[in-house]
Amino acid sequence: MYQTIAWYATLFFVFLISLAFSFVFGESKRLKDYAPIQEKGYKIRKYYFLCLVAILGLSAAISLTKLPYHSQTAEAASNLKIVNVTGQQFSWNLSQDTFTVGDSVEFRVTSKDVTHGFGIYDPNMKIIGQVQAMPEYTNTEYVTFKKAGTYKILCLEYCSTGHHLMVKDIIVKPKGGK
Amino acid sequence: MDLKNRASNNKGIAYALMITSVVLVLMMIAGLTMLLNQGKVINISPLLFYKIMTLHGTGMIGIASLGGVAILWYFLSKYIYLNSKIFFANLTFSLIGVVMILIAIFGFNFSDAWTFLYPLPSFSAKLNGKTGALLFLFGLLILGVGYLVVYFYLAARLIKEYGGLGKALGWDQIFRGKKGYGPPSAAVASAMVVIANSVGILAGATAIVESIINIIDPNITFDPLAAKNLTYAFGHIFANCTIYMAVIAVYEVLAEYTGRPWKSNKVFLIAWNFSTLFTLMIYTHHLLMDYAVPEWMLILGQIFSYANGLPVMVVTAYGALMIVHKSNIKWDFASSMFFLSMFGWVAGAVPAIIDATIVVNHVMHNTKWVPGHFHTYMGMGVIAMIFGFMYYFNKTEGTQKQNEFDKYAIFTYFVFFVGLVGSFLYAGKISVPRRWAVHFPEWTGTDQFGALCAVFIIIAAIIFTVRFFKGLSTVGKQSTPKSYKSAS
Numbered sequence: 001m002y003q004t005i006a007w008y009a010t011l012f013f014v015f016l017i018s019l020a021f022s023f024v025f026g027e028s029k030r031l032k033d034y035a036p037i038q039e040k041g042y043k044i045r046k047y048y049f050l051c052l053v054a055i056l057g058l059s060a061a062i063s064l065t066k067l068p069y070h071s072q073t074a075e076a077a078s079n080l081k082i083v084n085v086t087g088q089q090f091s092w093n094l095s096q097d098t099f100t101v102g103d104s105v106e107f108r109v110t111s112k113d114v115t116h117g118f119g120i121y122d123p124n125m126k127i128i129g130q131v132q133a134m135p136e137y138t139n140t141e142y143v144t145f146k147k148a149g150t151y152k153i154l155c156l157e158y159c160s161t162g163h164h165l166m167v168k169d170i171i172v173k174p175k176g177g178k
Numbered sequence: 179m180d181l182k183n184r185a186s187n188n189k190g191i192a193y194a195l196m197i198t199s200v201v202l203v204l205m206m207i208a209g210l211t212m213l214l215n216q217g218k219v220i221n222i223s224p225l226l227f228y229k230i231m232t233l234h235g236t237g238m239i240g241i242a243s244l245g246g247v248a249i250l251w252y253f254l255s256k257y258i259y260l261n262s263k264i265f266f267a268n269l270t271f272s273l274i275g276v277v278m279i280l281i282a283i284f285g286f287n288f289s290d291a292w293t294f295l296y297p298l299p300s301f302s303a304k305l306n307g308k309t310g311a312l313l314f315l316f317g318l319l320i321l322g323v324g325y326l327v328v329y330f331y332l333a334a335r336l337i338k339e340y341g342g343l344g345k346a347l348g349w350d351q352i353f354r355g356k357k358g359y360g361p362p363s364a365a366v367a368s369a370m371v372v373i374a375n376s377v378g379i380l381a382g383a384t385a386i387v388e389s390i391i392n393i394i395d396p397n398i399t400f401d402p403l404a405a406k407n408l409t410y411a412f413g414h415i416f417a418n419c420t421i422y423m424a425v426i427a428v429y430e431v432l433a434e435y436t437g438r439p440w441k442s443n444k445v446f447l448i449a450w451n452f453s454t455l456f457t458l459m460i461y462t463h464h465l466l467m468d469y470a471v472p473e474w475m476l477i478l479g480q481i482f483s484y485a486n487g488l489p490v491m492v493v494t495a496y497g498a499l500m501i502v503h504k505s506n507i508k509w510d511f512a513s514s515m516f517f518l519s520m521f522g523w524v525a526g527a528v529p530a531i532i533d534a535t536i537v538v539n540h541v542m543h544n545t546k547w548v549p550g551h552f553h554t555y556m557g558m559g560v561i562a563m564i565f566g567f568m569y570y571f572n573k574t575e576g577t578q579k580q581n582e583f584d585k586y587a588i589f590t591y592f593v594f595f596v597g598l599v600g601s602f603l604y605a606g607k608i609s610v611p612r613r614w615a616v617h618f619p620e621w622t623g624t625d626q627f628g629a630l631c632a633v634f635i636i637i638a639a640i641i642f643t644v645r646f647f648k649g650l651s652t653v654g655k656q657s658t659p660k661s662y663k664s665a666s
């Protein structure tokens with residue numbers, strides 16, 4: 001979801017910016033005194049500035065309520081499965097790698113050697129979350145598996161020449177299935 | 179003496195620009211090679227890919243900085259005396275550093291990227307031997323020393339001329355109610371970069387020294403999270419300062435072309451002070467996925483990254499639009515590049531700000547979205563400014579004229595650069611990770627499209643570079659005899 005929002009928001013705002021630049025380019029052949037342009041420009045700028053602050057402030061206020069640093073759902077807290085993850089050049093070691101749809105998991109992620117990135121991809125190969133796997137530190141990542149199928153762990157922090165080999169499958173079985 | 183120094187400054191700037199343009203084309207070809215491999219059009223070993231990636235990243239940031247310093251030097255030396263020896267000292271340090279880095283990469287298989295995370299180089303040193311890692315790290319350190327020499331010298335000069343770095347940043351106008359305009363924009367920007375980049379380089383040097391010590395004696399270890407803070411404080415500040423140096427050309431040249439002054443009024447000065455502050459603070463948006471960092475720091479990282487967009491969007495880019503509006507400006511190579519570079523900068527800020535949102539970063543950090551945004555503001559911002567300046571330099575110091583091809587080359591460069599960064603950003607949207615030598619089949623379409631765009635960008639860049647060298651040959655002929663005559 002966030003990827004889609006990011007993409008379309010970027011397209012939208014870059015489009016607006018290019019409109020502004022095209023407009024000024026189109027008018028650039030004409031010649032007018034600078035003083036009145038400045039006066040009007042500064043006035044417009046005040047509103048433009050307030051507009052930007054409002055957009056940024058609102059986006060911050062909304063987005064900061066959903067931080068991934070804590071378990072989001074209350075039910076997740078009750079039957080949380082804890083899985084220990086260790087990254088090392090160039091593989092992932094998970095204390096459990098088979099789950100059932102609906103499982104809420106707390107991944108406790110660390111590394112044996114250098115920094116890696118623990119990125120979880122859903123069966124459509126879309127990232128649903130990530131956290132850094134850093135030696136001497138344990139970072140926790142909360143995931144609720146919503147779909148049956150093969151999820152994948154990919155390394156998302158460059159860790160030397162075998163970086164792209166750090167792929168591991170996680171199997172999520174349907175509820176009550178075999 | 180003064181004119182001799184000026185001629186010598188110009189010579190140094192010309193050398194820096196020559197190196198910049200040639201290295202740029204070579205690094206772009208390196209970039210194309212990476213895309214062709216990721217798109218499975220060619221097949222190189224992962225080791226070679228990561229070596230090229232290390233080369234491309236280090237080389238591009240290096241020349242963006244070199245080109246930026248050349249611009250800063252050229253314009254600031256119009257206002258205050260700058261000794262050309264310092265510029266040449268930096269060139270020499272850079273050259274030594276670059277040679278060491280090249281030997282490290284191609285002689286000793288160093289491939290840990292330009293922003294490596296401690297303790298990666300020590301682990302690579304265990305695999306590939308210490309020589310490569312040490313050569314690379316010392317090479318970077320020497321590059322850093324070269325820039326520190328420049329920045330400390332500039333600090334000393336600015337303090338001498340304006341009475342302090344704060345005064346150069348217009349604190350008299352902001353805080354002490356002094357009427358009128360502040361120092362020229364070149365001085366304001368220089369003060370900002372001196373402050374920010376000195377801090378950044380010192381942070382980077384600390385991280386590098388930590389790695390060096392750990393390689394030489396593995397018993398001495400450091401905290402990896404603290405080292406990562408230092409690494410990204412450096413990487414973020416150093417990469418960002420390239421544009422804060424290069425933009426000086428935009429201020430100077432658009433004002434000259436439109437005949438409208440671009441003075442440092444109070445809003446301008448406040449914006450640059452905030453830029454200084456924010457640039458120093460917001461590197462934490464590179465650590466949003468390190469949950470061990472105190473949460474308030476990460477939240478501040480998001481909020482100040484948002485705020486950091488304001489000075490450029492509200493003051494610098496808006497100012498560029500205002501100064502051009504109904505100005506009957508002559509659109510030549512320089513003015514077109516500078517105008518478009520402001521678009522590149524602002525356009526690049528949009529995906530950057532979005533990625534600094536913690537919930538977005540959670541699913542887009544270290545995807546191709548990240549190179550997507552910085553290629554926008556570097557390729558279409560900084561590099562466009564540097565190309566624009568190359569033409570301006572030849573035209574002002576020599577006799578270069580616009581030709582018909584230039585228009586098409588500029589058009590090609592920008593249209594296909596939009597395509598390239600579009601392919602990166604789209605790849606980020608579909609979760610393609612960055613820094614992966616080998617791509618899954620469902621990702622290769624974006625790489626191939628990007629590679630196609632890269633071909634046209636490179637053609638345009640080659641045209642720019644050839645034109646620059648041709649124009650440069652007119653520089654010696656026109657201005658040097660003139661200055662020597664009056665100097666004697």
Ligand code: HEM
Pocket residue numbers: 205206207208209210212213231232234235236238239242291292293546549553556557560561598611612613614632635636
């Ligand atoms: C024709 C133009 C260019 C092409 C085709 C190109 C291509 C690439 C590619 C494929 C990557 C690796 C992406 C990945 O992580 O998978 C990359 C990384 C990078 N590029 Fe470019 N690039 C171009 C221009 C530039 C310019 C103009 C700059 C800056 C001035 C630049 C700076 C960088 C940096 C700093 C990296 C990061 C390297 C790393 O991750 O260690 N590139 N580029």
Ligand SMILES: [Cu+2]
Pocket residue numbers: 116117155156157158159160162163164166
């Ligand atoms: Cu990795």
